Amino acid sequence: MHASPAPRSAAAIPLARLSGFYFAYYAALGAFTPYWSLYLQSRGMDVAAISVLMSLWYATRIVAPSTWTTAAAHSRNPIRWLWLGCALTVVSFLAFLLPLRFAGLFAAMCAFCFFYNAVMPQFEAITMSHLGDRSDRYGHVRVWGSIGFIAVVALYGVLIDRLGVATLPWLMLPLLLAMLLSSFGNRYAHLPEAAADAQPDAFRDRIRHPQAIAFFAAAFLAQVSFGPYYTFFSIYLDEHGYxxxxxxxxxxxxxxxxxxxxxxxxxIFRRWDAGRVLVLALLSAALRWLATALWPDSMPVMLLAQLTHALNFGAFFAAAMQLLVRFFPGRMNGHGQGVFYGLSSGVGGVAGALLAGQLWRFGGEAAFMASSVFALLAAAIAWHWLVRAGAHRG
Incomplete structure (x- = not known):
């Protein structure tokens, strides 16, 4: 259930080019995630219309990653699919500069969210192809995405206060153009065109393996557990007087x-196996949601709960990339990335948001208690099949 990627020296890894793409991609996301609903409101959309439009972000994640990574995996020149996806992201985003009504905004959101969500799983596969047997260095590259995200969240909050939220598309456009330009500077590492692991039958055999199934199940449940957090956390804190x-x-x-x-x-990964790190990340999520449910009025407890984001998001994501390399090596990694994004962020994101909406009728505490249960179940699955069953490093 594992294969060792071809060794690559640290000097051969194009860290600056890879990091630059992550920075630009997540910088644009840092403008989109916190402020886009406010922009839609400024366009005259009511709460119901905004909820429908924003749900397209998760809905397109169900099909976009697997569609794009599959197309790239079967291409003789797969890097062109990254360039095409980034170009279509920019072209579709230009529609937001027009005076669109709901139907036009719906169509624009479908196109933009599809292409924007399509490119990152492919780029993750590109990154892992360069890292090879140094996949433990993934965090050193991916961290620049988080830096870009937080820098834009802070800067654009000030700009929007001064310029107005209606300017958001004009503010986002340079970030998306930077992502497009960065994509042209990146390539896959050498991968055999006729490698056996690129064949569809090989991928289907691997995805049916109990460890792979357990990994995807845990990832799905982890994303469901984040539903109340991504959908209602700010509202929850506001209800408690923050x-x-x-x-x-x-x-x-x-x-x-x-x-x-x-x-x-x-x-971390030189010392601990990715399966054990994944279990720790999921257990920390269970504790985080439990604390959020039980002690929302305690500032110190809530701050401590937020600090565990380092584990239940950062460590979880880094461990997931390690396991995807192990389960789906070589060109097949793109397929694995597509399934991971589509099932966790896509189906799991939609399910988590919908479930959070239903549970919120019983109060935020009930919703976060349910999140804790989902995370604990994910941890149990990961422990049984990825640790006890003998998962080991590739």
Whole structure:
């Protein structure tokens, strides 16, 4: 269930080019995630319309990653699919500069979210192809995405206060253009065109393996557990009397902690197996949601809970990349990335958001308690099949 990638020396890894793409991609996401709903509101959309439009972000994640990575895997020149995806992201985004009504915004969101969500799984495969047997250094590259995200969240908040939220598309456009330009500077590492692991039958055999199934199940449940957090956390804190500045503090602390883990990831994976790190990350998520449910009025407890984002997001994501390399080596990694993004962030994201909406009728505490249960179940699955069953490094 494992294969060792071809060794690559540290000098051969194009760290600057890889990091630059992550920085630009997540910088644009840092403008989109916190402020896009406010932009839609400025365009005259009501709450119902905004919820429908924003749900397209998760809905397109169900099909976009697997569609794009499959097309790239069967291409003689797969890097062109990255360039095409980035170019179509920019072209579709230009529609937001037009005075569109709901139907036009719906169509624009479908196209933009599809292409934007399509390119990152392919780029993850490109990154892992360069890292080879140094996949433990993934965090050193991916951390620049988190840095870009948090820098834009802070800077664009100030710019929007001064210029107005209606300017957001104009502010995002340079970030997306930077992503497009960065894509042209990247290539795959050498991969055999006729490698056996690129064949569809080989991928189907591997994805049916109990360890791979367990990994995807745990990833799905982990994303479901984040549903109340991504959908209602700011509202939850507002209900408990936290000011807007403290809301920003909570979100910032989480991303800063995530950055710290990415910097330390190489040391972490030299000492601990990715399966064990994944279990630890999921257990920390269970404790985080439990604390959020039980002690929302305690500032110290809530800050400590946010600091665990380093584990239940940063360490989880880094461990997931290690396991994807192990389960789906070589060109097949793109297929694995597509399934991972589509099932966890896509289906899991939609399911988590919908479930959070239903549970919120019983109160935020009930929703976060349910999140804790989902994370604990994911940890149990990962422990049984990825640790006890003898998962080991490739």
């Amino acid at each position: 000011s807007a500045s403290r809301l920003g503090l909570f979100w910032t602390v989480g991303v800063l902690a995530e950055i710290a883990v990415f910097f330390l990831s190489a040391r």
